[in-house]
Amino acid sequence: MPPNLTTFLRFQAQRHLRSALRRPGDILNPLVFFLMVVTLFPLGLGPDPDVLAGLAPGIVWVVALLSSLIVSGRLFQTDYEDGTLEQLVLAPHPLALSALAEIISHWLLSGVVLAAASPIFAAMLNMPVQAVPVLVISLLLGTLCLSLVGAVGAALTVGLRRGGVLLSLLTIPLTVPILIFGTSAVREAVLGYDPSSWLALMGALAAIGLILAPLAAAAGLRISLEA
Amino acid sequence: MWAFIHKMGSPPWFFRFATAVIRWLLPIVLLALLAGSLWGLLYAPPDFRQGNSYRIIFIHVPSAVVALAGYYVMASAGLVSLVWKIKMADTAMRAVAPIGAALTFVALVTGAIWGKPTWGAWWVWDARITSMLILFFLYLGVMALFEAYDNKAAAAKACAVLSLVGTVNIPIIYKSVDWWYSLHQPASIKFSGETAIDASMLYPLLLMIAAFYGLFALLVLLNMRSELLATHRQSAWLRTELG
Numbered sequence: 001m002p003p004n005l006t007t008f009l010r011f012q013a014q015r016h017l018r019s020a021l022r023r024p025g026d027i028l029n030p031l032v033f034f035l036m037v038v039t040l041f042p043l044g045l046g047p048d049p050d051v052l053a054g055l056a057p058g059i060v061w062v063v064a065l066l067s068s069l070i071v072s073g074r075l076f077q078t079d080y081e082d083g084t085l086e087q088l089v090l091a092p093h094p095l096a097l098s099a100l101a102e103i104i105s106h107w108l109l110s111g112v113v114l115a116a117a118s119p120i121f122a123a124m125l126n127m128p129v130q131a132v133p134v135l136v137i138s139l140l141l142g143t144l145c146l147s148l149v150g151a152v153g154a155a156l157t158v159g160l161r162r163g164g165v166l167l168s169l170l171t172i173p174l175t176v177p178i179l180i181f182g183t184s185a186v187r188e189a190v191l192g193y194d195p196s197s198w199l200a201l202m203g204a205l206a207a208i209g210l211i212l213a214p215l216a217a218a219a220g221l222r223i224s225l226e227a
Numbered sequence: 228m229w230a231f232i233h234k235m236g237s238p239p240w241f242f243r244f245a246t247a248v249i250r251w252l253l254p255i256v257l258l259a260l261l262a263g264s265l266w267g268l269l270y271a272p273p274d275f276r277q278g279n280s281y282r283i284i285f286i287h288v289p290s291a292v293v294a295l296a297g298y299y300v301m302a303s304a305g306l307v308s309l310v311w312k313i314k315m316a317d318t319a320m321r322a323v324a325p326i327g328a329a330l331t332f333v334a335l336v337t338g339a340i341w342g343k344p345t346w347g348a349w350w351v352w353d354a355r356i357t358s359m360l361i362l363f364f365l366y367l368g369v370m371a372l373f374e375a376y377d378n379k380a381a382a383a384k385a386c387a388v389l390s391l392v393g394t395v396n397i398p399i400i401y402k403s404v405d406w407w408y409s410l411h412q413p414a415s416i417k418f419s420g421e422t423a424i425d426a427s428m429l430y431p432l433l434l435m436i437a438a439f440y441g442l443f444a445l446l447v448l449l450n451m452r453s454e455l456l457a458t459h460r461q462s463a464w465l466r467t468e469l470g
Contacts, residue, residue, distance in 0.1 A: 152392055156385045160375050169371050170389060173364040174396050177403035184407070205399070212395065219309075219388050227381035 002092045012101030019078070020109050026074070027109050030067045031117055037063045038121045049126040056125035057186035060135065061142070063121075064114055065179055068143050071110045072150025073167050075102060076158045076221060085158075089225060095218040103151045103214065111143025127190065134189035134199070141202045142182040148206070148213035149174050155220030159227050178205060236313040238455055239464040245452045252445050259438035266431040274428075280344045283337050285432060289439035291334035291359060297327035297443060298362060301369070302394040305387030315451075317383035320390070321373060322450035326443060328366035334359055354404045361400055365393045 003011065020026060041059050042052060052059075079085040079102070088098040118139050119132050127135070153171040157163035185198035234240045267285035274281040301323040308316035338356060339349045350356070369386050376382030424432070459465045 152388075156372065156389060157375070162375065166371055166375050169364075170368040173361045173368060173400070174392065176361055177396075177399045180403045180407045201403075216388055216392050220385065223381050223384045223388065226384075227376055227378040 005093065005097060008091075008093045009097055009101050012098055013105045016102055016105035017108065020105065026071075027113060030071045030110060031113065033070065034063055034067045034114065034117070034121065037066070038124060041125070053126040053128065053190075056122060056127040057131070057135070057183050057190060059125060060118060060121050060127075061139075061179055061183045061186065064118070064139055064143065065146060065175055067114065068110060068146040069150055069168055069171060069175070072106070072147060072154050072171075073157075073164055075106055075147075075151050075154040077154075080158045080224070085221060086225060089222065095221060096214040099151060099155070099217040099221065100210075100214040103147050103217070106151075107144050107147040111147055112140065114143055115139035130192070131186055131189035134195050135186050137199060138182045138185045138195075138202060141199065141206050142178050144206045145178045145202065145209050146175060148209035149178070151217045152213055152220060155217040155224060157224075158221065159224040178202065181205070236311075236315050238315065238459060239468065241315050242452065242455050242459075242465070242468060245448045245455075249445065249448050249452070252441060252448070256438060256441040256445050259434060259441060263431055263435035263438050267428075267435060271428050271431050272425075277345060280341065283341045284428075285435045287334060287337040287341055288432060289436045290330045290337065292436055293439045293443045294327055294330035294334055294359070294362065296440075297323055297330060298365065298390070298397065299394065300447075301327060302390040305390045308383060309387045309391075317380075317387075318451050318454050319447065320383065320386060322447045322454060324366055324369050324373070324386075326446045326450065328363060328370065330439075330443070331359060331363040331366060335363065354407060357407075358401050358404045361404070362397070365390075365397075369393075 002008070038059065041055070045051060045055065076085060076099075079088070089095055091098070115136050118135055122132050122135055149171050150167070153167045153174075154163075156170065157167050160166065181198050181202045185195040185202070188195040188198065235244070263285065268282055271282070271285075273279050301320050304316045304320040304323065307313055308320060335356070338359070342351060342356075343349050369390055372389055373382045373386050376385060456465070
């Protein structure tokens, strides 16, 4: 008797979280990347605090988008390499559910961590304090959307040898609305306006993505296994 | 009707169909392009504010319209290929991608050339221009994904999934970029209500749009036909077909 769907989802998520936590480098490296790229901007643009404060929402969001894309390339990689993916395809449960478990646990260890660390980057770029909570919320929702989009791209490229750059080519155009909603929310907060409409739009994106992206990712995984 | 759709899935039948259609579509499209260009470039009146520079509209608007429609054609072909596993739909999807990308590129380049005298800059970060650029990226993504797979059947399926994901995204991208910034004039041709463009300019423009749709269909058929020639070069039916 196979376990029911919620138990299956929980088991899968636990398995991913446990194996990811055994390799803490994979969780910390994106943060270090984030920190390094944020350091590059004052070096390239000059250290003027006012200039940096004006650009901070855009900088933090673009860097978050890039580091989220880079890590999403690893999403199904280990499962593909050790054959777990084939077992999941054969399992009596829908493959979309396994994909959802993988996406959620990936988001918990990349997006949530990134959002939690973002106040540090905001402070380094002289962003006004009243905008920081909005930045964190927008990044929490935004990285979930990015993980969902990235999962579709990762599923389609998991079997390819040179999947890395290709994944960015496929997913960057699809991430445009997320970037626009995220930076607009933070910018409104910096100017002292109400950012809730932008955050609501981002929440809507996340809700649509949670329904559709696992299905598309599952289709992509089946194609990758066939190839 | 169903028999016709069924026959479209067979390579030999489609080859004959494409050859026959190309034979009469080619002269019509060439004639329409020639007539539309001459009408638009020589006989339509100059714009009272932009002078003659507006005449690039007769290339810019048709290519932009067809480029966007082409993405939906590609995605529909992808859906057909995923659901009914018709091989010709794969071929169609593959044939549309480079043509759509080329039309998007033409729209961007003519837009830049038109932007210089009108707005004073080659490139401005306006909502519609940016959306077209993203559409160009979407086309490039599909083409790159197809090239990356060794197994061409799997490549077609992967591209179908990607273009369907893109289709869900296109309205969201357009709306979000629209909220982001807008400098471009709003659409002048509307199906309901008053059009903001004079009839003397509207008719050559509509002719050019129709001609570009014809050109798109012609190029897709030619592309699919050469694809069939390449993949079935060993088949007996192709030898008898070519005599």
